[in-house]
Amino acid sequence: MNTPPSRSDSDIPDAWETRLSRIPLAPPPPDLRRACLRAEEPRHSASGGLAFWRAVWAGHPWAIRGLAAAWSLIAALHLTTPEVPVATAKARTVWAEETLKLVARQRAELMATALDWDRESAPVSDESAPPAKASDRPNAAPSTAFPTNRMS
Amino acid sequence: MAAPDPLESLYDAHAGALFAYALNLTRSEADARDLLQDQFHRLARQPMPPTVRDARGWLLRSMHHLAIDRIRRRATRDRVADQWSKEPLELFATHADPDETAFRQGLAEALGELPEDQRSVVHLKLWEGLTFEAIARLLDIPPNTAASRYRYGVDKLRARLRPLYEEIR
Numbered sequence: 001m002n003t004p005p006s007r008s009d010s011d012i013p014d015a016w017e018t019r020l021s022r023i024p025l026a027p028p029p030p031d032l033r034r035a036c037l038r039a040e041e042p043r044h045s046a047s048g049g050l051a052f053w054r055a056v057w058a059g060h061p062w063a064i065r066g067l068a069a070a071w072s073l074i075a076a077l078h079l080t081t082p083e084v085p086v087a088t089a090k091a092r093t094v095w096a097e098e099t100l101k102l103v104a105r106q107r108a109e110l111m112a113t114a115l116d117w118d119r120e121s122a123p124v125s126d127e128s129a130p131p132a133k134a135s136d137r138p139n140a141a142p143s144t145a146f147p148t149n150r151m152s
Numbered sequence: 153m154a155a156p157d158p159l160e161s162l163y164d165a166h167a168g169a170l171f172a173y174a175l176n177l178t179r180s181e182a183d184a185r186d187l188l189q190d191q192f193h194r195l196a197r198q199p200m201p202p203t204v205r206d207a208r209g210w211l212l213r214s215m216h217h218l219a220i221d222r223i224r225r226r227a228t229r230d231r232v233a234d235q236w237s238k239e240p241l242e243l244f245a246t247h248a249d250p251d252e253t254a255f256r257q258g259l260a261e262a263l264g265e266l267p268e269d270q271r272s273v274v275h276l277k278l279w280e281g282l283t284f285e286a287i288a289r290l291l292d293i294p295p296n297t298a299a300s301r302y303r304y305g306v307d308k309l310r311a312r313l314r315p316l317y318e319e320i321r
Contacts, residue, residue, distance in 0.1 A: 016306070016310055016317075017306060020259065020306075020309070021278040021279060021281070023244050023245075023256055023259065024244065024245040025172035025243065025245065025279055026172065026175075026242050026243060026244055026245050027168050027245070028167050028168055028171035028172075028185075032171070032185055032188060032189070033163060033167070035185075035189050036163055036167065036188055036189050036191075036192035036193075037157075037163060037192065
């Protein structure tokens with residue numbers, strides 16, 4: 001690429017440059033004078049917050065759009081989810097406690113039934129009974145001692 | 153008789169040149185309007201220092217920085233700055249002759265195709281009549297750089313507009 005010769009200020013402009021330089025520039029719009037000479041700055045002072053968000057928008061458009069989308073989603077979920085009254089919430093809590101009690105009662109009954117089944121299925125004589133281990137029933141009596149209620 | 157408001161005097165003397173320079177650099181009338189308002193609102197808050205001897209040069213330098221800052225922020229905001237730079241602008245005064253109007257429109261478009269650094273030097277040289285020394289001081293560049301940019305820019309305009317120029321001559 002050929003570097004064009006630099007010019008000095010003493011060089012006389014050629015016809016092309018003279019032609020261009022004589023084209024008059026357009027004047028500024030007439031309404032701009034009043035806006036420029038106004039003491040206040042309504043564009044800035046009236047909306048400082050808006051100017052801030054404009055600046056943020058200019059610098060980080062995708063972050064702001066993502067934030068707006070997330071906020072919209074949260075608002076939409078908030079609006080579409082039915083509110084649960086306090087009374088209903090308490091009723092649900094009572095129901096849950098009742099359920100727990102019921103489950104506990106059923107569990108106790110089941111345990112009792114299992115114990116009864118265990119007692120009924122236990123061997124009667126020493127020959128048929130397997131040797132009991134102390135570790136199987138840690139708090140139980142020694143294997144040689146049969147429960148007294150079973151014999152009664 | 154009341155003395156004229158110094159800000160009004162400044163506006164009447166320099167607003168045309170400042171607006172045209174901002175318009176040529178930013179290629180957006182809305183931006184040029186904003187920048188001129190910004191500049192005069194700043195002047196209203198903080199007047200030009202009394203030590204400034206060349207008011208036009210001082211104002212053009214200030215406008216140059218404002219315009220470059222605006223162009224950079226706009227480029228960050230979106231990537232259509234190139235497209236904006238090619239939009240036809242009312243940079244020059246209208247003329248009764250349609251051929252001359254077409255030439256001026258072509259010139260405005262061709263200026264938009266120049267790089268910003270060349271465009272600013274060409275504008276300051278051709279329509280402000282500044283010397284390369286003055287342009288160099290205004291843009292913080294060496295005088296030779298200003299002269300080179302001017303030569304590149306003018307040659308591009310010549311090549312781009314020669315058919316149109318030959319047609320209407």
